[in-house]
Amino acid sequence: MSNKIMPTYFNQLPVFFERGKGAWLWDLQNNQYLDGLAGIAVCGLGHAHPAVTQTITEQAAKLLHTSNTYYIAHQIELAEKLTTISEMEQAYFCNSGAEANEAAIKLARLYARKKAIAEPIIVTMHHSFHGRSMATLSASGTPRIQQGFEPLVKDFIYVNMNDIAELNEVTNKYGDRIVAVMLEPIQGDGGIQIADAEYLQHIRKLCDQHDWLMILDEVQTGMGRTGKWFCYQHSNIHPDVMTVAKALGNGVPIGACLARGKACNLFGPGKHGSTFGGNPFVCAVGITVIDSMIKEDILANATRMGNYLVEKLKSTLSKYAGVVTIRGRGLMIGIELDKPCMEVVAIGMKHRILFNVTFNKVIRLLPPLIINESEADEIANRIDKSLAEFYAIKAA
Numbered sequence: 330m331s332n333k334i335m336p337t338y339f340n341q342l343p344v345f346f347e348r349g350k351g352a353w354l355w356d357l358q359n360n361q362y363l364d365g366l367a368g369i370a371v372c373g374l375g376h377a378h379p380a381v382t383q384t385i386t387e388q389a390a391k392l393l394h395t396s397n398t399y400y401i402a403h404q405i406e407l408a409e410k411l412t413t414i415s416e417m418e419q420a421y422f423c424n425s426g427a428e429a430n431e432a433a434i435k436l437a438r439l440y441a442r443k444k445a446i447a448e449p450i451i452v453t454m455h456h457s458f459h460g461r462s463m464a465t466l467s468a469s470g471t472p473r474i475q476q477g478f479e480p481l482v483k484d485f486i487y488v489n490m491n492d493i494a495e496l497n498e499v500t501n502k503y504g505d506r507i508v509a510v511m512l513e514p515i516q517g518d519g520g521i522q523i524a525d526a527e528y529l530q531h532i533r534k535l536c537d538q539h540d541w542l543m544i545l546d547e548v549q550t551g552m553g554r555t556g557k558w559f560c561y562q563h564s565n566i567h568p569d570v571m572t573v574a575k576a577l578g579n580g581v582p583i584g585a586c587l588a589r590g591k592a593c594n595l596f597g598p599g600k601h602g603s604t605f606g607g608n609p610f611v612c613a614v615g616i617t618v619i620d621s622m623i624k625e626d627i628l629a630n631a632t633r634m635g636n637y638l639v640e641k642l643k644s645t646l647s648k649y650a651g652v653v654t655i656r657g658r659g660l661m662i663g664i665e666l667d668k669p670c671m672e673v674v675a676i677g678m679k680h681r682i683l684f685n686v687t688f689n690k691v692i693r694l695l696p697p698l699i700i701n702e703s704e705a706d707e708i709a710n711r712i713d714k715s716l717a718e719f720y721a722i723k724a725a
């Protein structure tokens with residue numbers, strides 16, 4: 330389609346969505362689709378959630394923006410709620426996941442200054458994704474998103490997730506220069522790869538022993554996606570820095586970088602900031618999102634429906650030899666196929682189901698956290714139809 334938009338997104342699908350309700354979307358021709366992606370883990374409470382809509386309309390009628398030159402009551406209240414559910418201590422508000430991670434990287438650099446490390450190294454993971462700004466794409470162990478943007482921000486070292494021996498080697502080699510280890514507890518764009526509890530605990534131990542910061546990117550895994558407020562809460566550890574965005578605003582752009590213990594108070598006046606970050610509008614919505622999630626017992630639903638959907642997918646898709654594994658936690662689910670399957674996304678659209686493909690051959694499901702059993706059945710059913718068509722084309 331010809332238009333004046335810079336073509337940064339590949340494989341854009343020729344559909345215009347006009348409205349949504351819960352887990353459902355309608356296009357301009359009034360075709361109804363089941364949303365198995367929630368805007369890539371954003372609309373956890375589903376579309377047109379009544380409480381979110383009410384807050385948006387009421388707050389828009391009252392006050393959108395002032396600036397961080399002045400105290401912002403909604404920001405203070407949201408920081409209180411967010412630090413409570415995340416078990417962190419301080420919040421810095423921004424507008425996206427990349428910005429939240431950019432703030433986390435800046436915190437690590439400041440921590441290095443404090444420790445008089447002149448050339449600090451941050452250890453990150455191969456196949457990770459932390460955003461598209463220069464520092465966050467440099468942090469991401471994914472050459473595909475770095476190509477063309479060299480020189481990268483320097484001194485990120487990439488290791489293979491869940492490989493404790495490799496981490497120990499890097500510690501021996503660069504220990505004095507390392508200041509932080511940064512990772513996603515489940516790699517989303519990396520193909521729904523789960524960090525083992527043992528691996529996270531080992532990183533925690535190293536960070537304590539060597540006085541490094543443990544930075545968790547919970548931009549995709551946070552806000553109930555895996556059945557806990559934050560994915561790290563499955564693993565009996567605590568990060569020093571944690572980032573959140575996506576579902577915190579249910580579609581309104583907001584992100585936050587959270588700190589705890591030794592990572593607190595590294596940002597002093599003038600060290601960081603954002604015009605829009607944490608304005609009254611987005612923070613009012615963030616407060617409503619957290620309150621609604623508590624009121625509607627969303628974490629329990631994400632756990633229950635996640636288990637239900639994985640079982641359903643396993644039984645429904647067992648007939649396909651090409652389905653290698655189905656894995657996930659809560660409602661963050663990957664179906665790994667034996668071959669590249671980017672085209673299955675468009676096939677899914679014909680069957681009126683939204684999902685995407687990461688890592689070339691992993692169907693990624695991130696449905697709204699409010700789905701019920703019949704919607705989960707319908708997701709499995711429509712994926713079954715999509716795979717039947719995909720494998721028939723591949724076989725032909």
Ligand SMILES: Cc1ncc(COP(=O)(O)O)c(C=O)c1O
Nearest residue numbers: 425426427458459460517548549
């Ligand atoms: C784990 C993770 N970190 C960071 C980002 C970047 O977030 P944003 O697109 O809001 O900048 C994403 C986005 O997909 C993500 O999944």
